[in-house]
Amino acid sequence: MSIIRSYAALEQGQPLQAFDYDAGELKAHEVEVKVEYCGVCHSDLSMIDNEWGGAKYPLIAGHEVIGTITALGSEARGLKVGQRVGIGWTADSCQHCDCCIGGKQVLCQNGTTATIVGHAGGFAESVRAGWQWVIPVPDDLNPEVAGPLLCGGITVFDPLLRHNIQGVHKVGVIGIGGLGHIAIKLAKAWGCEVTAFSSSPDKTQEILDMGAHQVVNSRDKDQLKALRGQFDLIINTINVSLDWMPYFAALAPEGKFHTVGVVLEPLAVPAGVLIGGAKVVTGSPTGSPLALRQLLRFAARTQVEPTVEVFPMSQINDAIQHLRDGKARYRVVLKADFE
Structure with missing residues (x-):
């Protein structure tokens, strides 16, 4: 078994609780990332509150992940264990439809897999995604503030x-x-x-x-x-x-x-x-893996940093309430503190 600790909404709109789940065997095209930081987005609140309908509980939100690779599936390419990477709104796409072949994976004709919809997100010690959606983070980009770039x-x-x-x-x-x-x-x-x-x-x-x-x-x-x-x-x-x-x-x-x-x-x-x-x-929705790579490189070169407030992940409910109250200036980021 591969047990991952997380914070999950067990019911609609309820405070998050500590929740362990079995992630199963890592798929051949997947990458597992140990979470260092994870932004909190209004989309996370929408899923927790089931504002869009169709949310399934337990629900593990979080889709602005910065962390380091701990495991690579046999088909993962261009990445290495220990590398700092990011995962945004999209965790996977089919890779064979016309949009995917054309470099527009975010418009995948067979439907992308959102990191927090029917998938365990980044309010956790680890998260998984298809390797093309695991985005290398430049060395000169501050990991504490980089997460919100991957969605917002x-x-x-x-x-x-x-x-x-x-x-x-x-x-x-x-x-x-x-x-x-x-x-x-x-x-x-x-x-x-x-x-x-x-x-x-x-x-x-x-x-x-x-x-x-x-x-x-x-x-x-x-x-x-x-x-x-x-x-x-x-x-x-x-x-x-x-x-x-x-x-x-x-x-x-x-x-x-x-x-x-x-x-x-x-x-x-x-x-x-x-x-x-x-x-x-x-x-438009978010962007392709190429656009995400271009964004992180551009942000690193020009020193563009989102303005963030950092909370320990163990204080996740305080962080979520801070966002609900409209007090965030301007993005909330959680720092993983499971150990």
């Missing part, structure tokens, strides 16, 4: 790659929380002119310190109107409905409005808005 980071980095954004472009970011603050830091390091849209004027100086060139009050119609026709890309990170028309109007010709926030209501987009400026409304 790649979520806002992929739009830069997808839309061929360059340093000459203007990028707007709606919502400066766990996702938005990383988007600002990455877009600034990418060389872009960055505008933050925030409903919290008291955070203005803090947002400027993150790298934004200007902060716009998202509740000020006059400020929004003054930005008409400026942005090559606007990334929406919030999951609540707004009046989207001022943001569509703020796009430059051929500009892209890209949402990574899961807004439950349909986005009302008049056809004339799209046709008149050849504008585009898009969305």
Whole structure:
């Protein structure tokens, strides 16, 4: 048997409890990673609370893992025992459909295996994933803060790659929380002119310190109107409905409005808005293994680090409550302390 210690939700919405489980035999294509750090994401809370439906308990969440390899399956390639690596939202994909063969594994036609959906995640001493989704961590990237890059980071980095954004472009970011603050830091390091849209004027100086060139009050119609026709890309990170028309109007010709926030209501987009400026409304999940590797290398080279608060994993319920209370600035990270 291969017994792994973890913290699991035994019932919907309940505090996590210590939970040991038998992981079974390591599959040929899998890698086992000893967890050093694991970020806490709102998606973890959604699974624990079964907000999306279909959660199965006991549920072991955690999908922003940084750790070291302890075992390699016989088919794992390009990795070695003792190497520091990361595992994000996706733990596996089929590797043989057109999307996987084409390097778009995150869009796997047979369905990706999410690290925390029907799979044991990183709120544990060890976690497993298919070797292609086990991402090498550069030596000069701080492991304590790197975990959130593997979910929140790649979520806002992929739009830069997808839309061929360059340093000459203007990028707007709606919502400066766990996702938005990383988007600002990455877009600034990418060389872009960055505008933050925030409903919290008291955070203005803090947002400027993150790298934004200007902060716009998202509740000020006059400020929004003054930005008409400026942005090559606007990334929406919030999951609540707004009046989207001022943001569509703020796009430059051929500009892209890209949402990574899961807004439950349909986005009302008049056809004339799209046709008149050849504008585009898009969305995306996380990113491919290649994009994840590129992100970690870029973050290491430019010293982009998410702003985190670190809790011992043994205080996981305190950390989760801190996030539930909206007090996180801006990502919560757990440090494994099983030994």
